[in-house]
Amino acid sequence: MMINEIKNDAKERMGKSIESLIVAFNKIRTGRAHPSLLDGIRVSYYGSETPLSQMANISVEDGRTLAVRVWERQIVPDVEKAILKSDLGLNPSTAGEVIRIPLPPLTEETRKGYIRQARQDAENARIAIRNIRRDALADIKELEKEKEISEDDERRSQDDVQKLTDQFVAEVDKNLSAKEEDLMAI
Secondary structure, eight states: OHHHHHHHHHHHHHHHHHHHHHHHHHTSOOSSOOGGGGTTOEEEETTEEEEGGGTEEEEEEETTEEEEEESSGGGHHHHHHHHHHSTTOOOOEEETTEEEEEOOOOOHHHHHHHHHHHHHHHHHHHHHHHHHHHHHHHHHHHHHHTTSSOHHHHHHHHHHHHHHHHHHHHHHHHHHHHHHHHHHOO
């Protein structure tokens, strides 16, 4: 049935909005060390940009320090350069093939900036979800107009799409408050 295709498509696309939000949130540094902080870092390796996680082990040494163990010693300087160049404001220090990255504590100012960024990312996710809802509702309306479904089916489907929307927006809000809590933790 076409209605189910519309709903499943909407659900899948809303799910992707949540995934994108989580990726965006992982790029926002909190005061705690977490390997996902380095997810966005790519290192030039034999002419191609390779994710750091594919050339090193990234672990948490303590609450404020990440340790990056590079698998090939000769690329350590390239990895160090990539970390310095990232917009994370980190200063790695290297000993052999281990790069230690101390995370500076967040200032009140930085924290507020990150919270603003997180809220903006969340708002963008909500907008994306509402746009998906709008598309789905338009498709359902079209089916009713073409007399492929009844008015009752249309109404029921619109309710389902709204429930889906509410569910995903609630998930955005849940992720946002978790991120804000992380950012406020000293």
